[in-house]
Amino acid sequence: MTTATLDVRRIVGRFSLTSMSHVGRLAYFSVELVRALAEWRIWVPRAFEQAHQVGVGSLFIVLLTAGFAGAVTALQTGYQFETSLPVYIVGGLIVQTIVLELGPVMTALLLSGRIGARYAAELGTMRVTEQIDALESLGRSPASHLILPRVVAGTLMLPVLVIFADAIGILSGYWFSATGVLQLTSADFIYGAQYFFRPWDLWYSLIKSMFFGLAISLVPCYMGFSTRQGAEGVGRATTAAVVSASVSILFLDALLAQILLPNA
Amino acid sequence: MIKLINVHKRFGELVVLDGVDFTVNQGETVALLGTSGVGKSVLLKHMNGLIHPDSGEVYVDGLSVPHLRRKALSKLRSRIGYVFQFGALFDSMSVRENVRLGITDQECIADDAYCRNRVSECLDLVNLPAGTGDKYPADLSGGMRKRVGIARAIAGQPTYLLYDEPTSGLDPVNADIIDKLVIKLRDSLGVTSVVVSHDVRGSFRVADRIALLHNGTIRTMGTPDEVRASTDVAVLEFFERDFETFLDAAG
Ligand SMILES: Nc1ncnc2c1ncn2[C@@H]1O[C@H](COP(=O)(O)OP(=O)(O)OP(=O)(O)O)[C@@H](O)[C@H]1O
Ligand SMILES: [Mg+2]
Numbered sequence: 444m445t446t447a448t449l450d451v452r453r454i455v456g457r458f459s460l461t462s463m464s465h466v467g468r469l470a471y472f473s474v475e476l477v478r479a480l481a482e483w484r485i486w487v488p489r490a491f492e493q494a495h496q497v498g499v500g501s502l503f504i505v506l507l508t509a510g511f512a513g514a515v516t517a518l519q520t521g522y523q524f525e526t527s528l529p530v531y532i533v534g535g536l537i538v539q540t541i542v543l544e545l546g547p548v549m550t551a552l553l554l555s556g557r558i559g560a561r562y563a564a565e566l567g568t569m570r571v572t573e574q575i576d577a578l579e580s581l582g583r584s585p586a587s588h589l590i591l592p593r594v595v596a597g598t599l600m601l602p603v604l605v606i607f608a609d610a611i612g613i614l615s616g617y618w619f620s621a622t623g624v625l626q627l628t629s630a631d632f633i634y635g636a637q638y639f640f641r642p643w644d645l646w647y648s649l650i651k652s653m654f655f656g657l658a659i660s661l662v663p664c665y666m667g668f669s670t671r672q673g674a675e676g677v678g679r680a681t682t683a684a685v686v687s688a689s690v691s692i693l694f695l696d697a698l699l700a701q702i703l704l705p706n707a
Numbered sequence: 708m709i710k711l712i713n714v715h716k717r718f719g720e721l722v723v724l725d726g727v728d729f730t731v732n733q734g735e736t737v738a739l740l741g742t743s744g745v746g747k748s749v750l751l752k753h754m755n756g757l758i759h760p761d762s763g764e765v766y767v768d769g770l771s772v773p774h775l776r777r778k779a780l781s782k783l784r785s786r787i788g789y790v791f792q793f794g795a796l797f798d799s800m801s802v803r804e805n806v807r808l809g810i811t812d813q814e815c816i817a818d819d820a821y822c823r824n825r826v827s828e829c830l831d832l833v834n835l836p837a838g839t840g841d842k843y844p845a846d847l848s849g850g851m852r853k854r855v856g857i858a859r860a861i862a863g864q865p866t867y868l869l870y871d872e873p874t875s876g877l878d879p880v881n882a883d884i885i886d887k888l889v890i891k892l893r894d895s896l897g898v899t900s901v902v903v904s905h906d907v908r909g910s911f912r913v914a915d916r917i918a919l920l921h922n923g924t925i926r927t928m929g930t931p932d933e934v935r936a937s938t939d940v941a942v943l944e945f946f947e948r949d950f951e952t953f954l955d956a957a958g
Contacts, residue, residue, distance in 0.1 A: 569797075573793065574795055574797055576757050576791070577791055577796075577797070578797075578808075579757065579781075580784055581784065581785065581808060581809060581863070582781040582782065582784035583808070584777075584781065
């Protein structure tokens with residue numbers, strides 16, 4: 444019994460020690476990035492390149508996912524509310540579910556695999572092939588040349604993608620609720636959507652996506668940048684990056700709901 | 708001038724540098740020799756601050772490298788060209804863009820025409836054909852990559868050059884061209900250089916002084932003649948075979 448307790452404590456202790464040191468280094472890493480903001484001549488053009496890649500590369504899969512999310516929301520809401528409530532509520536419900544939760548969270552989870560893995564693998568490879576050392580040896584800063592462009596691109600592009608996801612999700616939700624079990628008329632749908640609409644919801648959706656975008660680019664960049672030990676290290680960093688990015692999305696989702704939503 | 712005083716460096720249990728004293732005078736070329744895995748690359752990386760010593764002092768140009776603040780360090784680094792052992796080319800950029808990033812002077816970076824000329828000039832100096840500029844590192848041979856690395860290191864007209872095995876993996880003709888380039892940069896521009904090498908004969912040709920890294924310390928350091936005359940067992944062992952060819956050539 445005693446040994447078991449001790450073991451648990453030791454494991455928890457070690458775990459929190461390594462995660463604390465990660466938090467510390469991530470904080471230091473972020474401070475470096477803030478300093479590098481001054482070198483805008485270097486990071487702005489590179490951020491455009493990255494943003495282009497993120498946006499164009501991810502748009503199709505984001506739209507596809509949002510379309511399905513809208514459809515499923517409509518069909519299941521229809522099933523749940525078939526008899527009990529006035530049908531126009533469904534309109535409000537679909538819009539709210541998409542804008543508040545599904546749009547931002549699904550897009551972010553999707554992109555944590557897409558851009559998170561890419562950033563970690565790119566920077567990890569650059570680290571183990573000494574390209575980051577090479578950049579430093581030329582007196583140039585990896586923060587402004589490599590990391591800031593990626594983090595800025597991720598942070599700004601995610602809200603843009605979420606706007607598209609929200610729009611497609613709502614359209615698809617509308618279409619499926621009109622043709623599905625409910626046979627909702629467009630007047631009902633619009634009435635419901637407007638009845639429950641609060642402008643703050645849209646802002647919340649965008650603010651939330653910005654935080655998600657920051658998390659899914661900053662964390663993988665940090666993991667890739669601190670890669671050690673060759674190809675295996677790159678693999679490990681990439682996996683760890685996707686997992687931690689996804690977990691931080693879920694964590695931020697709960698945290699931001701607490702902070703930003705009135706009466707939550 | 709480059710000056711290392713009593714530098715110690717270990718990785719975990721592995722002691723790599725165990726009290727290294729090493730001096731390169733202004734305008735001098737020193738060849739750093741040693742068996743594989745002895746710590747030559749590690750020592751070289753101390754000189755531009757890519758690796759920090761556990762203890763000891765590293766001075767370049769009178770500045771203590773491990774203690775420099777970010778700005779000062781990047782300014783110093785822009786005056787030190789570093790040729791990486793395995794090239795370390797930026798693989799998402801073309802050869803031309805790689806070499807262009809080597810140009811470190813702010814005014815020069817802004818001057819497009821200058822950059823274009825300088826890039827072609829540097830590719831020419833390392834004997835790469837003009838068409839190479841548009842290729843990507845992945846499309847080059849090992850020896851070509853090495854030479855692009857050298858071109859990138861010299862593009863910023865550094866006053867110090869640290870070469871990590873610049874001629875390994877090159878054919879004799881190109882190795883000769885690089886050796887001559889090292890000599891030319893010293894003689895015409897007064898560049899101070901350290902050349903890490905396995906190639907004993909090439910080192911005797913380009914270097915003013917030779918240093919042998921052995922068991923974590925500089926075992927011997929002197930002019931080629933002094934090293935040739937050394938009776939130290941470790942030195943003899945390392946140079947033995949090549950000395951014979953030297954003596955043959957001389958006699
Ligand atoms: N970042 C590092 N972490 C751990 N060990 C390292 C690191 N860098 C180098 N070493 C170890 O230090 C020793 C010296 O390495 P170094 O690369 O300097 O050898 P070298 O003299 O350049 O050899 P070669 O001629 O083969 O290039 C090796 O045993 C290597 O494993
Ligand atoms: Mg080496």
